[in-house]
Each structure stands twice: as C-alpha cells, then as structure tokens.
Amino acid sequence: MNHTPSPRSGYPHFRRIGTRWKDNDVYGHVNNVEYYSYFDTVINAYLIRDGGLDIHAGPVIGLCAESHCRFLDALAFPDAIDAGLRVAHLGRSSVRYEIGLFGEAAEAPAAEGWFVHVFVDRHTRRPVPIPDALRSALHRLQRPEAESLP
DSSP states (O other): HHHHHOOOOOOOOEEEEEEEEGGGGTSBBHHHHHHHHHHHHHHHHHHHHHOOOOOOTTEEEEEEEEEEEEEEEEOTTTOOOEEEEEEEEEEEEEEEEEEEEEEOOSSSSSSSEEEEEEEEEETTBBBBOHEEEEEEHTTBBBOOGGGOOO
C-alpha cells in the first residue's frame, strides 16, 4: 500500500509535547511504545480542555478500542514533538482520531496513526452517546471521510 503522509496543514489542532530522557532507547531515538503515549496525551488533553471531559468524576469515559502507528522517521530527546490531531469519523458513541507526530519545525510527520475511542458509562462500561459538549469539540476537528488514513 502506498500512502503519502499528511503535512502539518492537514491537522487542525496541535499540542507541543516535550520528550523526556527516558523516552529514548539504547539506539538513541524515542522508543516505539512512547509514540502511543504521545497519542494519548494530545487526544486526552483536547478532550479535557476543549470538550469538558471530566476524567475523575464524569458519567462518561472514553476507552481505547483500537490504535495503530506508522513510523516514518526518528524522534529523539531533547527535541519537542508537535502532535497534530484531527477526527476522521464521528459516530454515535465512538470517534476515530488521526494523529501526526512532527519533529520541531518539520513539515512531514515522523509518525502517523489512528486511535479509536468508545465512550461508555463510567459504571456499567456500556456504550453511550457522546455528550453534546464533547461532540461539538470533536466536530471542530472533523475532516472529510474520504481523506482518512487506511
């Protein structure tokens, strides 16, 4: 499969994330497992700050149902990462995000991937409709479905 990575301009929201010394592995670059932590950071910071998600006491929480990462270039401490975020699909109780991780000032991503949240009742863990405030925030990040990553 041939896929051209999306440039910075393909993402409506960014969050700068500082790498940590512990993020590097013995090969001198950020270890692959850390990329998923960066995905979590950009997504959840947006949900909390822009969507009003109450992770401590709210009736609805988001659970990861699927995630994927395509590694394109190396990232390394002490560089910062610009994590781009967009919404590829917004359903009744789920959302599929697309994330691009960019090195400082890089136009092409070092990694790109997707992450699916299913919103559930905090206690029963059964799917529930995405709350209106959260849906509104997610809608602002939506892009045409036809341009989504595979």
